Amino acid sequence: MDKLWLADGTFTRSLCFKMCIVLALRLHQLKNKTGNMIQTKAFAAFDAKTPLAPFDFERRNVRANDVQLEILYCGVCHSDLHQARDEWGGSIYPMVPGHEIVGKVVSVGSSVTKFKTGDTAGVGVMVDSCRTCKNCQKDLEQYCVEGMTGTYNAKERDGKTIAQGGYSTQIVVDERYVLKVAPELDLKAVAPLLCAGITTYSPLVYAGVKKGMKVGVVGLGGLGHMGVKFAASFGAEVTVLSTSPSKEADAKRLGATKFLLTTDEAAMKGYDSYFDVILDAISANHDYTKYLDLLDIDGKLLVVGLPTDAPKVLPFSLIKNRRSIIGSMIGGMKETQEMLDYCAANNIVSDVELINMQDINEAYERMLKGDVKYRFVIDLASLK
Ligand code: NAP
Numbered sequence: 001m002d003k004l005w006l007a008d009g010t011f012t013r014s015l016c017f018k019m020c021i022v023l024a025l026r027l028h029q030l031k032n033k034t035g036n037m038i039q040t041k042a043f044a045a046f047d048a049k050t051p052l053a054p055f056d057f058e059r060r061n062v063r064a065n066d067v068q069l070e071i072l073y074c075g076v077c078h079s080d081l082h083q084a085r086d087e088w089g090g091s092i093y094p095m096v097p098g099h100e101i102v103g104k105v106v107s108v109g110s111s112v113t114k115f116k117t118g119d120t121a122g123v124g125v126m127v128d129s130c131r132t133c134k135n136c137q138k139d140l141e142q143y144c145v146e147g148m149t150g151t152y153n154a155k156e157r158d159g160k161t162i163a164q165g166g167y168s169t170q171i172v173v174d175e176r177y178v179l180k181v182a183p184e185l186d187l188k189a190v191a192p193l194l195c196a197g198i199t200t201y202s203p204l205v206y207a208g209v210k211k212g213m214k215v216g217v218v219g220l221g222g223l224g225h226m227g228v229k230f231a232a233s234f235g236a237e238v239t240v241l242s243t244s245p246s247k248e249a250d251a252k253r254l255g256a257t258k259f260l261l262t263t264d265e266a267a268m269k270g271y272d273s274y275f276d277v278i279l280d281a282i283s284a285n286h287d288y289t290k291y292l293d294l295l296d297i298d299g300k301l302l303v304v305g306l307p308t309d310a311p312k313v314l315p316f317s318l319i320k321n322r323r324s325i326i327g328s329m330i331g332g333m334k335e336t337q338e339m340l341d342y343c344a345a346n347n348i349v350s351d352v353e354l355i356n357m358q359d360i361n362e363a364y365e366r367m368l369k370g371d372v373k374y375r376f377v378i379d380l381a382s383l384k
């Protein structure tokens with residue numbers, strides 16, 4: 001071998017040439033394997049205690065049924081804070097929160113039919129489900145028997161890949177879980193509809209809210225302010241029940257006709273057995289009985305807020321007036337699209353405060369104090 005290398009210059013050159021080709025091919029294969037992965041910039045929580053910080057990672061390649069979005073805006077839901085700080089338990093780190101996503105389609109897989117490059121689209125709280133169980137087949141994928149796949153803080157259906165959310169520049173999602181968004185809308189104000197919007201629209205529709213009904217909305221935050229807009233738009237008389245006297249003017253601007261300070265016990269007594277429906281969107285631990293007592297015959301307490309402790313419920317308050325407590329989790333894909341179309345037709349969007357990605361930790365602190373009017377939305381241009 002040595003002899004060949006030394007004795008025959010031509011052979012040596014040809015061997016070198018062949019080796020170079022093999023090397024180039026290997027490099028090309030390697031590049032194809034990693035080069036097509038989608039480089040993504042993000043902010044992540046690395047544990048429950050430290051502030052969110054920059055995090056770069058790779059999204060999967062676009063598969064046949066996938067849509068790739070360049071994210072424009074992502075709303076900041078209180079659920080992001082609950083999970084980043086592991087308040088519900090079982091958080092997976094590093095975690096890129098964010099499930100109120102609006103973006104531009106930049107790439108579609110070969111079998112995609114609903115979207116094309118350049119479209120405006122949205123992603124909400126789930127990115128997959130089993131698709132075959134009884135609930136998935138009834139367009140109730142959020143109640144998938146096997147469990148829906150959350151947009152973040154979840155494992156994808158392969159049981160390994162960690163789903164990462166919208167505090168990031170790119171996302172890749174199967175088109176079945178991507179929503180159409182009308183491009184002429186104010187897109188930053190549309191983003192919160194993907195969670196706060198559908199989470200309040202769905203139970204209000206389920207409870208049959210309409211003209212002639214009295215609806216209370218408790219907790220005027222991101223969810224609550226959408227609840228007020230929807231209930232008013234469905235024709236109901238809306239009352240905001242709040243701990244913040246400073247929100248009264250906003251409550252009325254958003255569509256409420258009455259405002260009730262929940263810390264004012266005498267005023268609360270005046271509303272005993274008054275409401276047909278109360279939407280409870282409080283993020284902190286609280287007593288449900290206080291609100292049950294305000295429900296009229298067959299009144300419904302619609303619970304969407306997700307604090308951590310078991311609430312106090314007095315059975316006497318429940319049996320009086322045949323009251324019920326109904327929980328509700330986001331909405332299915334079909335209903336979420338219906339909600340977006342309803343909002344487009346009725347000019348409904350969120351009231352938002354646009355922030356840079358770098359401001360997220362301060363935004364969390366302000367959200368905890370109820371100091372947000374009424375949803376923070378991240379401008380992802382700040383990460384590019
Ligand atoms: P948010 O913007 O922080 O609003 C929560 C509101 O609750 C506050 O603005 C405040 O309203 C009220 N509040 C806060 N602390 C309170 C306390 N100690 N006692 C009484 N009221 C208090 O939160 P969000 O994003 O709307 O989310 C609300 C809850 O819904 C969170 O727990 C979130 O995880 C949950 N969520 C559930 C679903 C679902 O599918 N069910 C989906 C999304 C979010 P006032 O100032 O008016 O009192």
Ligand code: ZN
Pocket residue numbers: 077078079080099125195196
């Ligand atoms: Zn949410």
Ligand code: ZN
Pocket residue numbers: 129130131132133134135136137141143144145146147
């Ligand atoms: Zn299912």
